[in-house]
Amino acid sequence: MRHTTRITLGAIAALLISEAHAQAPSAAPPAVGVIEVAKRPITETNQFLGRIEAINRVNVVARVTAFLDKRLFEEGAEVKTGDHLYRLERGPFDADLAAKKAQVDQLEATLTNARLTTERQRTLLSGPAGQQSNFDSAIASQKSLEAQVQAAQAQVSLSQINLDYTDIRSPIDGRIGRTAVTEGNVVSAGSGTLTTIISQDPMYVTFPISVREALELRNRYAKEGGFDAVVIRLKLPDGRTYDQVGHLDFASNTVTQATDTLLVRGHIPNPLLFPDVKSGSSLRELTDGEFVTVLLEGVQPVEVLAVPRSSVLSDQRGDYVYVVGNDNKVEQRRIQLGQSTATVASVISGLSLGDRVIAEGLQRVRPGQPVSPGPAGPEIQAMMKVAPNPNSSVPAPMPGNDNKPAAPNAQGSGK
Numbered sequence: 001m002r003h004t005t006r007i008t009l010g011a012i013a014a015l016l017i018s019e020a021h022a023q024a025p026s027a028a029p030p031a032v033g034v035i036e037v038a039k040r041p042i043t044e045t046n047q048f049l050g051r052i053e054a055i056n057r058v059n060v061v062a063r064v065t066a067f068l069d070k071r072l073f074e075e076g077a078e079v080k081t082g083d084h085l086y087r088l089e090r091g092p093f094d095a096d097l098a099a100k101k102a103q104v105d106q107l108e109a110t111l112t113n114a115r116l117t118t119e120r121q122r123t124l125l126s127g128p129a130g131q132q133s134n135f136d137s138a139i140a141s142q143k144s145l146e147a148q149v150q151a152a153q154a155q156v157s158l159s160q161i162n163l164d165y166t167d168i169r170s171p172i173d174g175r176i177g178r179t180a181v182t183e184g185n186v187v188s189a190g191s192g193t194l195t196t197i198i199s200q201d202p203m204y205v206t207f208p209i210s211v212r213e214a215l216e217l218r219n220r221y222a223k224e225g226g227f228d229a230v231v232i233r234l235k236l237p238d239g240r241t242y243d244q245v246g247h248l249d250f251a252s253n254t255v256t257q258a259t260d261t262l263l264v265r266g267h268i269p270n271p272l273l274f275p276d277v278k279s280g281s282s283l284r285e286l287t288d289g290e291f292v293t294v295l296l297e298g299v300q301p302v303e304v305l306a307v308p309r310s311s312v313l314s315d316q317r318g319d320y321v322y323v324v325g326n327d328n329k330v331e332q333r334r335i336q337l338g339q340s341t342a343t344v345a346s347v348i349s350g351l352s353l354g355d356r357v358i359a360e361g362l363q364r365v366r367p368g369q370p371v372s373p374g375p376a377g378p379e380i381q382a383m384m385k386v387a388p389n390p391n392s393s394v395p396a397p398m399p400g401n402d403n404k405p406a407a408p409n410a411q412g413s414g415k
Contacts (some may be wrong), residue, residue: 029207029369033360033376034324035308035384037351041301044339052290055267056172056199060085063165065188066092068181069128075178078282079170088166089186104152111145124350126269175282191399194313200321201270203248203286205232207294208261217296224300228364232266234286235293242285242292244269266294304338304346308380311359312337312345321351322358322365324373330358332367343383 066088074086121135170176174197181187181194209217221229232246246268255262270286286292311321314333323331335350351357358365359376375381 014088016175016270029328029372031361031372031374032324032358033380034356034373035311035359035376035380037305037307037347037353037355037357039303040306040355040384042304042339042344042346043301044220044298046209046213046296048207048209048294050205050292050294052286052288052292053204053206054174054198054200054288055202055204056174056197057288058171058174058197059193060168060170060194060195060197061188062088062187062191063169064088064093064162065078065186066166068183068185068187071179071183073176073195075176075195076282078173078175078200080173081170083170084167085170085176086168086187088168090163090166093159093163093166097156097163100152100156100159104149104371105158107145107149107152111142111149114138114142114145120221157251168194171198172197172199197286200284202267203270203288203291204261204265204267205234205294206265208256208259208263210261211255214262214264221298224298230298231297231299232268233295233297234268235295236285237291239257242268244271244285246288248296251307295309302339305348305351305353306346306384307351307357308359308376308383309343309345310380311357313362322362322367323351324358324371325357328370328373330365330367330369 040221068086069089071085072087073079073083079085118135118138118141124131124134177196177198179195181191187194216232227248230248232248234242234244234246236242240387246266248264248266250265252263257375270284273283273285307321312319313321319332319337320332320334323333325331333350333355336348338346338348340346356373358371358373359380361371365371
């Protein structure tokens with residue numbers, strides 16, 4: 001009896017569950033946010049790895065041999081053209097200059113006497129006491145002394161140059177490094193570099209590009225103005241985007257055979273970070289030798305078929321999106337991406353104008369599944385730079401949209 005009672009109770013429970021399922025309404029199609037495929041402006045960007053280089057770099061060396069009396073700069077500070085950097089011992093050079101000037105004075109006095117002798121011989125030559133040979137000899141002596149005076153004056157100039165070399169000045173504006181020689185040491189032309197000065201503003205950015213990319217860029221921008229058709233933006237090592245814009249100014253005329261690349265160079269401003277603060281007056285964003293990411297951007301945007309980047313999914317076969325058909329059923333479309341940005345993906349093939357691409361609610365859909373489409377949220381609309389179209393076939397906005405980058409059955413992740 002107990003066994004029969006259990007079977008009866010189980011049958012009753014199954015019957016109740018079956019009736020509950022029969023009375024439950026069918027689940028409504030999931031709500032998704034869609035956006036129509038349209039032509040939208042996009043800035044074409046190519047990314048490369050590059051380095052910052054100073055436009056001017058000077059290794060400061062001594063031109064004469066002397067003791068280093070004083071260092072007149074602060075290591076790491078910025079200097080201007082003509083600023084005093086080092087002062088060498090001046091005594092021996094002052095004495096040499098004075099001796100050379102005295103020699104000039106002596107020769108000029110002798111020359112003055114020779115000119116008087118020449119004039120005297122010229123006067124005597126007009127009378128019976130004059131002789132041509134004496135006049136010729138006087139002229140020769142005068143010209144010889146004039147040459148000696150010129151040579152002595154050249155020695156004075158050379159001594160003055162050497163004396164000036166005892167004051168070592170900055171030949172350029174820039175930031176100075178540390179000194180390699182301290183006060184009290186003897187320096188000379190063979191002592192090597194005393195310090196190095198690096199120019200600061202503007203800076204060069206150099207980056208290699210493959211020959212294939214160089215040809216693509218040439219074909220894309222040559223008719224649009226060449227170097228003037230693109231601008232340079234930088235991403236710094238910490239991921240920030242530099243707020244200054246640069247311009248291309250050089251492309252190498254030789255391909256590097258080891259890497260099959262072409263060296264390209266641009267210049268970019270490097271202003272002071274704190275121009276009104278004396279303690280930070282030498283701080284700038286870019287530093288010589290710094291490793292950066294170079295973004296080569298077209299000046300004029302181009303019109304492309306575009307979808308939100310978050311709506312693009314990937315698997316082993318490539319990229320695809322989900323499209324809502326006329327019957328409000330989900331279709332999977334394989335696409336080929338073109339030049340894109342971090343938020344907008346341009347589509348070369350696979351979509352047409354007016355296609356409704358699912359941008360929100362991707363995690364709730366499968367191919368062939370009926371859905372309830374509505375306009376994508378304000379963030380997506382703003383990102384795509386469009387407003388909802390009152391004549392669109394998309395129904396009124398739906399509440400509770402969310403946006404996740406990948407569907408459960410996708411093998412890759414949303415781009």
